Amino acid sequence: MERENFRSRFGALMAMAGSAVGLGNLWRFPYMVGEYGGGAFIFIYIFCVFLLCLPILCAEMIIGRRSQSNAFGAFKRLAPGSVWKWTGILMVVTPVIVVSYYSVIGGWSIEYLYRAFCLDFTVNSQSAADLGGVFGDFISSIWAPLVCHTIFLLVTMSVVIGGVENGIEKFGKIMMPMLFLIVVIIAVTSFYLPDAGKGLVYLFKPDFSKINAGVCVAALGQAFFSLSTGFGIMLTYSSYISRKDNLASSSFHIAVADFIFAIIASCAIMPAVFSFGLSPQAGPGLVFETLPFIFSRMPAGGFVAILFFAALFVAALTSSVSIFEVGVAYLVEDRKMSRRKASFIVFAVTWVIGAFCSLSFGPLSGFRIFNETIFNFFDKLSANVLMTAGALLTVLFVGWKMKRSDVMDEFTNGGCLDTNVRIFGAVYFMVRYVAPLAILAIFVFNLL
Numbered sequence: 004m005e006r007e008n009f010r011s012r013f014g015a016l017m018a019m020a021g022s023a024v025g026l027g028n029l030w031r032f033p034y035m036v037g038e039y040g041g042g043a044f045i046f047i048y049i050f051c052v053f054l055l056c057l058p059i060l061c062a063e064m065i066i067g068r069r070s071q072s073n074a075f076g077a078f079k080r081l082a083p084g085s086v087w088k089w090t091g092i093l094m095v096v097t098p099v100i101v102v103s104y105y106s107v108i109g110g111w112s113i114e115y116l117y118r119a120f121c122l123d124f125t126v127n128s129q130s131a132a133d134l135g136g137v138f139g140d141f142i143s144s145i146w147a148p149l150v151c152h153t154i155f156l157l158v159t160m161s162v163v164i165g166g167v168e169n170g171i172e173k174f175g176k177i178m179m180p181m182l183f184l185i186v187v188i189i190a191v192t193s194f195y196l197p198d199a200g201k202g203l204v205y206l207f208k209p210d211f212s213k214i215n216a217g218v219c220v221a222a223l224g225q226a227f228f229s230l231s232t233g234f235g236i237m238l239t240y241s242s243y244i245s246r247k248d249n250l251a252s253s254s255f256h257i258a259v260a261d262f263i264f265a266i267i268a269s270c271a272i273m274p275a276v277f278s279f280g281l282s283p284q285a286g287p288g289l290v291f292e293t294l295p296f297i298f299s300r301m302p303a304g305g306f307v308a309i310l311f312f313a314a315l316f317v318a319a320l321t322s323s324v325s326i327f328e329v330g331v332a333y334l335v336e337d338r339k340m341s342r343r344k345a346s347f348i349v350f351a352v353t354w355v356i357g358a359f360c361s362l363s364f365g366p367l368s369g370f371r372i373f374n375e376t377i378f379n380f381f382d383k384l385s386a387n388v389l390m391t392a393g394a395l396l397t398v399l400f401v402g403w404k405m406k407r408s409d410v411m412d413e414f415t416n417g418g419c420l421d422t423n424v425r426i427f428g429a430v431y432f433m434v435r436y437v438a439p440l441a442i443l444a445i446f447v448f449n450l451l
């Protein structure tokens with residue numbers, strides 16, 4: 004059977020950017036910035052993305068394109084008969100867990116989009132606390148979040164069933180530029196609010212006294228999550244890229260796009276938060292509790308609310324499609340299933356795990372695993388343990404297990420790309436020494 008591929012370089016890039024740009028940029032990044040000291044966090048984040056995550060991303064893409072295989076098969080092919088096959092297993096299991104709980108939040112965005120259409124956020128008699136209560140009531144109820152989770156997962160599955168070229172590539176090519184436009188429109192609206200400048204100062208004038216180990220760990224974790232590294236996703240997608248593509252420039256473009264999205268999302272949110280005298284430190288509720296309050300008070304807020312939650316939904320969807328695809332690619336290529344059947348199986352498994360995550364905000368909130376609710380347990384397990392382990396194993400594999408000449412061959416397209424030949428030494432050094440040590444340091448810090 005011939006493997007599917009991305010048809011165009013633009014399509015491949017959009018699909019990968021679609022994976023990277025998601026809830027991590029629009030929902031997680033702004034509240035992390037708020038929690039970890041504004042500009043200081045962004046300052047550290049820049050180093051994490053471009054110095055550490057970029058080489059890791061490159062390493063993942065090298066494995067994917069070299070092996071021409073999904074995450075599981077890749078390690079078996081490049082290191083047959085070795086324990087590395089467990090890395091492949093890890094990289095298939097992690098995304099299945101992540102897509103389960105990611106879909107719960109994706110479902111929330113559906114509910115909020117629906118409410119925005121019902122003009123719920125134009126009633127300006129509600130206080131910020133009222134809106135927080137509305138959010139709390141919603142996530143702790145049984146049926147509404149479950150239904151939203153189901154719809155979100157069904158839409159994800161239908162894109163994946165469409166396949167690489169007709170589903171994922173087409174979808175990304177249309178959705179990503181549209182998403183960009185929406186976020187820019189909101190940011191511009193936000194700039195014109197009274198006192199918006201305070202928010203910009205908060206974002207772009209770093210207060211270096213706020214930098215500490217906690218900020219660094221949070222920034223690196225955010226960078227991993229946001230760039231989708233350590234999940235076998237970029238690996239799987241790169242196996243669909245053409246041999247002629249330049250991996251270094253592709254990974255650079257993805258990192259830049261992801262970074263720009265995160266910054267613009269913060270520019271859409273923070274000036275508004277400051278303009279209305281709210282706290283930037285609202286945590287995970289920032290987007291669902293604070294923003295509706297702002298929408299209800301700003302000019303054309305009802306319309307902006309629709310745009311924003313539509314953007315959140317689209318961003319979440321392009322990411323969840325990529326996470327879903329990892330499991331499907333494994334079942335299709337290594338278990339020889341049809342794409343449709345594989346998709347149904349991944350759907351069933353992730354629906355069940357996601358349902359438990361969703362219920363853990365309400366009826367199951369008393370049920371604890373290692374002292375955490377089910378949702379928090381899966382979130383922490385994947386973000387702090389599985390993802391970090393995946394990233395570490397990826398760089399160790401490329402830096403220490405693969406032959407240097409093979410890595411160089413893939414990175415420079417057989418020596419054809421002059422710039423890549425020149426920077427190879429530095430990138431290889433990062434992958435072999437700096438990245439593993441940095442990840443290990445974070446890992447240990449997190450455990451403590």
Ligand code: PHE
Nearest residue numbers: 023025026027028228229231
């Ligand atoms: N990077 C995505 C985001 O920013 C989330 C994601 C994580 C996607 C892991 C794939 C894998 O939302």
